[in-house]
Amino acid sequence: MTTTTTAQQLCRTAFTPSEDWIEAFDRQNTDEMRKRAQRFARSRARFVVRAGGRGDDLYVAELVHDALTDTLLGVCSWDPLASTLEAHVFSVVRFRTKNDRVRALRFRHQSLDAPDAAGVMCEVETSLAAAASSPSPESLTFSAEVIAQLRKLAGDDVEIHRIVDAIEQGATVPREIMSVGQLSAKTWRKARLRLARIVEELSNHVRLEARRHA
């Protein structure tokens, strides 16, 4: 008899966290944290919608639900000593929405009869595979267009342009963005909020465009 080990079977390996781990999860898994994660996921879902992917309420709920349950199942490993549960959940949601976006963009540019290799892979492997692949030239062109649109929507909001400039120069954490963009902490907080509104507006533009082309 031959035995085959599928990716799904590998993902189901028993996870037995320590008592301290369980306590840390229990303590940090608050109502407020879940609602913050949902708001975070809702905003990130707009990023997927822009690429032609899903972004409905069910998708948003799934993102947070899956990030937390996959952590409890050991599919996504979390070290309570290295980061907070919230930071971990945010990074899982970020990772998955980025992959969903890459997949959605790829789907836009690939023929419909292409075999879907991801169908036989578990979520983790799919995510890893998607992350490993570099974006296609079409995706990069599309992203450049979206950034141009974002700048257009920002209009004469100098601080938003400074944030985009700073990120284009490689700044990733707020400290770097503030330093490169020459923004005070207060200005940064306010500008980031305006950026969130522009990102929201941007996804509405995409929906309107899609309706116009339908």
Place this chain on the structure above:
Amino acid sequence: MTINHEDILDELSYQAALAEADHGTSTRADDRWSRELGDKLQARLAELRRNLLPPPAPIEKAKPVRRKWLALERDELIAQLTSITQAMSGAVQYAHRDLQGLSDNDLRQLLDLLDTSPRD
């Protein structure tokens, strides 16, 4: 450092999402969803806690009391217990200081437990 447009857009969206988490508002439906998810996660946490407990010890069936103890009356049983405990001078201890609370059968079982002689 070279950063592609896809990464720039990802970072912009990430910062926007952090702002949304900090300053956005939740609806009543969001509150309900969060509570329901919390309940579901609690169930899984309880399961993980249960997994940490040692497996229950197998229940050992009590052996039948030796015939010699079955034949004794209450006074004789107490006398036997007293003599054993005195003979072993503190090497044997049991939880019951007042043997009045124990039934005859309890006394027989206690004696049988202390008895190291081979069974019939």
